[in-house]
Amino acid sequence: MTGVSRRGVVGGGIAAGLAAGAFVAGRATADEPATAAVEADTYAFRGEHQAGIVTPAQDRLHFAAFDVTTASRAQLIALLKAWTEAADRMTRGLPAGEIGPTEGSVNLPPDDTGEAIGLTAGGLTITFGFGPSLFRDADGKDRFGIADRQPKALRTLPHFPGDVLDPEKSYGDLCVQACADDPQVAVHAIRNLARIGFGTVAVRWSQLGFGRTSTTSTQQSTPRNLFGFKDGTANIKSQETADVEKHVWVAPGADAGAEWLAGGSYLVARRFNMNIEIWDRQTLGDQEDFVGRTKDTGAPLSGGTEFTEPDFSMPGSNGPVIAKDAHVRLVHPDFNNGVRMLRRGYNFVDGSNPIGGLDAGLFFIAYVTDPDTHFIPVQNAMAKSDAMMEYLKVTGSALFAVPPGVAAGEYVGQSLFTS
Numbered sequence: 001m002t003g004v005s006r007r008g009v010v011g012g013g014i015a016a017g018l019a020a021g022a023f024v025a026g027r028a029t030a031d032e033p034a035t036a037a038v039e040a041d042t043y044a045f046r047g048e049h050q051a052g053i054v055t056p057a058q059d060r061l062h063f064a065a066f067d068v069t070t071a072s073r074a075q076l077i078a079l080l081k082a083w084t085e086a087a088d089r090m091t092r093g094l095p096a097g098e099i100g101p102t103e104g105s106v107n108l109p110p111d112d113t114g115e116a117i118g119l120t121a122g123g124l125t126i127t128f129g130f131g132p133s134l135f136r137d138a139d140g141k142d143r144f145g146i147a148d149r150q151p152k153a154l155r156t157l158p159h160f161p162g163d164v165l166d167p168e169k170s171y172g173d174l175c176v177q178a179c180a181d182d183p184q185v186a187v188h189a190i191r192n193l194a195r196i197g198f199g200t201v202a203v204r205w206s207q208l209g210f211g212r213t214s215t216t217s218t219q220q221s222t223p224r225n226l227f228g229f230k231d232g233t234a235n236i237k238s239q240e241t242a243d244v245e246k247h248v249w250v251a252p253g254a255d256a257g258a259e260w261l262a263g264g265s266y267l268v269a270r271r272f273n274m275n276i277e278i279w280d281r282q283t284l285g286d287q288e289d290f291v292g293r294t295k296d297t298g299a300p301l302s303g304g305t306e307f308t309e310p311d312f313s314m315p316g317s318n319g320p321v322i323a324k325d326a327h328v329r330l331v332h333p334d335f336n337n338g339v340r341m342l343r344r345g346y347n348f349v350d351g352s353n354p355i356g357g358l359d360a361g362l363f364f365i366a367y368v369t370d371p372d373t374h375f376i377p378v379q380n381a382m383a384k385s386d387a388m389m390e391y392l393k394v395t396g397s398a399l400f401a402v403p404p405g406v407a408a409g410e411y412v413g414q415s416l417f418t419s
């Protein structure tokens with residue numbers, strides 16, 4: 001029996017999504033080049049690069065890390081093939097399986113869980129990554145005959161100052177990032193991939209996110225984080241094609257032992273718990289000094305508008321007007337050898353902690369061409385000197401290699417497993 005669309009959306013690319021039913025979101029500022037952002041209802045799963053990286057950041061996230069429970073290379077490859085087909089279908093607005101949630105035999109489980117029946121595609125993107133433990137186990141043993149292809153930069157991230165890592169919220173053999181403009185669509189994607197993977201993988205940890213904290217398109221307005229400040233003003237935008245090539249994608253020849261990763265990227269995931277209640281008791285002036293921007297417009301304290309370049313040399317009454325330990329200074333490319341990241345973070349609120357405070361913060365996601373040059377030095381500088389770190393605690397951490405895009409007839413990561 002052929003599959004029937006559960007969402008009534010036709011086509012697999014951005015143009016098809018616009019035809020099927022686009023919406024207008026966001027607002028422009030004087031420094032933004034457009035007056036509105038047009039988002040697509042569907043994004044193509046297959047292409048040169050995986051979707052969900054330079055794709056305009058959606059509003060909702062369901063991120064999951066998996067442990068591979070099988071020792072069989074063949075079973076792992078079979079899973080990646082099954083995941084590829086299911087992801088391709090779900091991002092086109094189809095059920096995860098060809099039969100669907102309601103049309104199969106009453107004596108068998110459905111091949112789609114059904115909670116997305118009647119929903120639109122919601123701009124769903126599904127992005128896959130491979131962790132360092134997929135290549136070698138804790139004893140250094142080659143797990144699936146791919147250890148000699150492990151990228152040099154793919155390893156457990158170092159322990160940074162301010163890290164209080166929970167192993168149950170860190171690491172993983174595989175990761176899946178599902179982003180959408182409808183939370184149920186994102187949850188449906190992860191739920192079905194986990195269902196398909198039963199017996200081959202097990203969920204190690206997962207994270208729900210809401211309210212994107214970064215902008216990946218010049219047509220999106222800058223969002224705010226849970227500290228109330230605009231976040232991601234200087235983030236790489238998809239329209240900055242030269243910077244995307246330089247700072248996001250892995251270039252051919254960058255790692256001779258891992259040429260399969262060319263056209264892919266590295267995904268850094270960090271779970272920043274915010275000390276919300278303590279932050280909320282700080283004065284507005286102190287909050288702005290810690291960040292280095294105004295809370296109202298997001299303009300740097302040196303003046304101008306949100307997108308004005310900060311003047312770090314401008315004097316104030318007690319040193320530079322933007323303090324040397326201000327967040328905007330510590331992470332600025334001028335003080336980090338010119339490197340930039342493409343961030344796709346999300347807010348999270350996971351109830352309350354044991355002492356009654358909010359278990360809330362920023363689920364930080366960044367895509368970089370090389371974590372050794374583009375993330376680790378910046379994180380070290382921030383962890384050691386950033387005034388905001390007094391109000392942050394990192395409880396989760398992971399690094400994944402994100403394969404390049406999937407061509408027709410291929411499965412995600414195929415070049416890793418073939419000569």
